[in-house]
Amino acid sequence: MLGYFKNAFTPRRDHADCSGCSLCLLVCPVWRQSRDVSLTPPGHFKAMQHGTSAADAAASVENCTLCMACEPVCPENIDITGIILELRRQLAAPAWMHGLQARMTEMAGRKAASAPSSSTMLLPDQALHAHPDLLARVVRLLGNNGTFPVSDDSSLDISLALEAGVAIPEQHLQRFLKLLRRLKKIIVADGLLLRHLKQWLPKADIIGLGEALSGHPAVRRGLCTTDLYVIEPRAYHSDYQRLVKHYDRLRVAHGCAFNLDLQRIAIPATARNLPQRLGLTMPNDEGQTRWVLHGRNINRIVVESLEERAVLEKVSNFPVVHLAELVDDGGHAQQT
């Protein structure tokens, strides 16, 4: 417990503190794809220490997938993701971002949503919104205590703005947070939003969707030793010290393999830079997906993230199921 508080209050450091140890390089999907140090955190931090500007490092900033794998391994406790997002904010914004900002400004002027009837709320991501059947299944599974998805799409715009480095109008953000402050527990599907919510609402009980589902007894019963369980990297890395133990207990109890490397960092199944994530260019992450599967002796893949399900289905011959699909409609573990 003491250790937790010590970590919680250790000040985050900046690029000037990078010693160049390159531990973050080992877990960086951009480096795995490009083998180009200048596109990775130690590459551009070292370059920044020697006078390069945000514009000089634009390729690196844009190519980051924001998987956040680099943060837990950094011995200097550098706020790597925070620096990348700040640099994105400094780069010239394309025209479509102005539309997003205008929409958020317009939303800010609207009447605040009514108080939720439940003490817990689920914030789905874009992919879960696009799969209403699965979303309904998740709500049923976690809804014993009154969980329901947020009714408007504020969280989606905020997620998008965070990703792209678009400034969020303060009034819009406060309107969103006002709603969440009334809750006892918030379950978040988007790992980047989860990271920020933990900073914005430090007293709130906020967990990722993967952790919520994998803590459900029926879901856990559905796991077996021949599964490869693919942890969603962003949520995992945003609360690494706690979650590394959560998933280790899951491994001990159920014997399944995980997409964890030897540093216990989640290997992302996708590696999408900003334009690819925004749909402006085609993703090219099959190499990364194949690395997750390389040398595995498994019969099934279980995912927390729908984005990763899509790419794993494309690349592998194994059945790929979402965690929520491990439980049938009656609330019982599915037989494999």
Place this chain on the structure above:
Amino acid sequence: MEKSIDTGTMISETFQRTSLEPATPSAYSDFCHVGPDALVGIKRQQTNPPRWDGQGWQEFAAALRGCGIELRENIAARGAFATDAGGTAYGLPHGVVIARNAVQISSLLKAAQQHRVPVTVRGGGLTTEGESVAFGGVLLDMTGMSRVLHIDTDALTVRTEGGIFWHSLAEELRRFGMDYLSAPLNLTASVGGTLGVGGIDVNSPRLGCSADQALALQVVTPAGEIIECSDTQNADLFQRVILGYGQFGVITEATLKIRRYTPLRMHYFYYDSLRTAIEDMQLLNRNDASDYSGILTIMDCAVNLLVAFDSDEREAAFRANWQSHLRGYGEPGFALCMVRRYVLRPWKLPEAWYLYQRKRELFPEFRRSEYMRDGLMHDRTVVFSRAVWKFWGSKQMVIPDLATSAEKFVDAVERGNAVCRKYFPHYTLYCVGIKLRPEHKPHYEMSCIPPDAEGWAYGCEFEPMIGGQVYSRDYFQSFKNAIYDIGVDLGGSYYRFGGMMKGYIRRVFGDEVVDRHLAMKRAADPAMILNRDVIF
């Protein structure tokens, strides 16, 4: 003016005190941001080699582009390599090439010979003497060649590209239940770089240095030839490239021995005497009593001998035959020993507090639950390397070392320890044995392996804990020289030979050996372009 004179006097007095007993470095930084030695008349030592003048660069760049080689000259690409892990040598290349294959490197080296452009080869950049820093010329980033090419689980070998990090190699081997034999306890050391200098692990007392695990290499010579070599094929080249500090070729591929992965059964013994701990470690090594052994100190009165095993059988044999011979304590016994020590020396209570704090921070890191299963440690390199970077790493790292024969080792460590005490309030020593292979004697010439070592060589790294303190580069250099002088005096060698240390080579090996290697270098590298200023 008067104020500045007073400050200088205070600093001078502070420094004079440090030569008798270590003062806290913060005492310096409280007064002045310049290291104390810069103010008290210590002769400044020039350590960086001169920057290459750039003559012929444009023609060289055009030649590379003509071969289809991507040359990066923007500041973002060059600035990424401005320094190495040591953080005391700074230099920028004129351009960076990311290694992609042997043919590309061959073209690069041929053009470099023709235009006389220096080529600095860099893997993980873990040098501490500026060996992987380019002071002009082209920097060849070998991490671009990081693929594992073939794993043979029957023959227990792997073929890999030379730029791969040992950790990345381990990641891939583990998917097949395999592991490398021995590698530096550092995740970001590269295979090619390590084979060029040595590489020690806590299993080196049994398995030898990492360079001894190489069965065959693909090498691009300084003149651009691509040659496969081993102890039976082009053996002369193999002998020069292994432990050759990158002077005789670029390692583009390596065939290494591997083994089945096993977690470790760890034991820790604690000593209040360096000498006793070293003697016990050597006892274990001589009798093949453990699979892993090494010494890591918190202070010279708090010494940890790590002993570990790959199997229950080996562990049981150790318990039955050797454990009772060791004079170290278990954790509770050592705690009592320390209580007794500080009760009798109450004026040293700050030292006791430091020890307690260090133990409180360090020990949990070595016992993290995600790496311990059923009492066994998994992925030792990750555990140790993360701890090393977390607790010892900083933007500047100065790690001089000594390598000697078994007989001279205690003397070397005790003398080196005295030097550390003089220069820094806190430091760590890491000692390990290296099993030598008689048939590899030709590999060992003019390397980290001391010429007089038989059976085992022993290495000790002396690592001051710098943290956020400010020291001048001259202060570091004085410290390193004091350590290296011990090696000269004892007829030893150095693991981190090279870079700024090149001035020591003739003093250690003598003119005959160095001149012979220099003649071979000149024959292989007529324009002397490859890793210039590392050794020659």
